[in-house]
């Protein structure tokens with residue numbers, strides 16, 4: 001889906017929430033010319049407990065590591081970036097979505113050396129589904145070994161996410177797509193298997209699992225780490241620093257990709273040679289099932305991997321059914337429990353659900369009527385057709401309006 005077709009209005013840029021169309025940068029931006037930006041790709045899942053960002057802390061850690069390599073001063077703390085991102089997702093009422101933080105050298109001068117060029121930062125988010133197609137998750141994808149090799153860490157650090165290095169991914173991926181394949185596998189300078197252009201790779205042989213490690217020039221994916229941990233919990237032996245020769249791709253029992261975008265995607269052929277039975281293998285399927293159970297929060301396991309967009313109600317609020325988020329512009333955002341969300345308490349008598357979504361926002365007018373559901377829309381311009389409620393929450397009392 002193109003950005004034109006999306007109903008997202010806001011981007012967080014250098015500390016401010018700005019209109020999507022105003023989140024621009026100058027054509028002489030340093031990182032546009034030299035690829036000196038660093039970024040992350042993060043998923044938020046619309047879980048049974050409301051939207052939850054998957055492994056946010058690990059993505060933040062990698063963003064800060066990436067910034068360190070290129071001497072970027074991010075200028076915001078982890079907490080500030082977390083608050084900004086959660087607020088962005090709440091403002092845009094996003095459920096399943098992709099989050100793209102980017103840190104880059106901005107506009108000042110255009111030598112290769114950034115000199116005094118400031119570091120800028122933006123965080124955007126938009127709705128997002130399956131990356132390689134719904135069918136890919138179930139039936140697997142056909143891939144080819146690219147003629148492009150992965151750069152190695154003596155040239156550019158491979159363990160951080162640099163904007164400029166994605167030309168390597170683009171060339172490999174486009175070569176594959178141009179030849180009728182869904183995705184590429186990239187070998188490293190030594191001719192061993194590195195990874196996909198935006199994915200890590202796993203191989204199954206004789207019931208044991210192998211995945212390449214940083215010594216092969218990979219980006220150590222956060223999904224890779226997740227799958228390694230889940231596989232070990234499930235009793236599999238995982239070799240996570242494997243050196244894999246190209247030929248092993250053709251004789252493996254199973255192959256699959258992992259990545260924030262690709263999640264866990266089976267590979268059914270490499271260079272037109274069938275992998276295993278030519279369909280999703282049992283190990284990939286078992287890991288997919290476990291992975292999707294976790295990310296959809298159908299289990300309590302690994303709750304530490306999730307950052308819920310709407311904060312959980314403090315227990316001291318019982319029996320209140322709403323709770324307060326960080327005040328913004330003198331306005332408090334309240335979150336109500338949805339009666340159909342099985343893991344949450346039911347609505348108290350007197351409350352009503354005004355939205356079909358598993359979460360629901362109330363506008364609490366604290367000091368004035370400036371804020372409404374989307375920034376820039378004055379509630380005075382809206383028709384307040386629904387009832388007023390009076391709620392007490394965490395010691396704060398407010399007149400709230402509901403729509």
Ligand SMILES: Cc1ncc(COP(=O)(O)O)c(C=O)c1O
Nearest residue numbers: 198199200219221222223259260
């Ligand atoms: C080159 C490369 N390898 C692996 C991955 C997978 O990493 P993650 O699971 O953190 O998304 C990505 C995704 O960004 C990537 O670009």
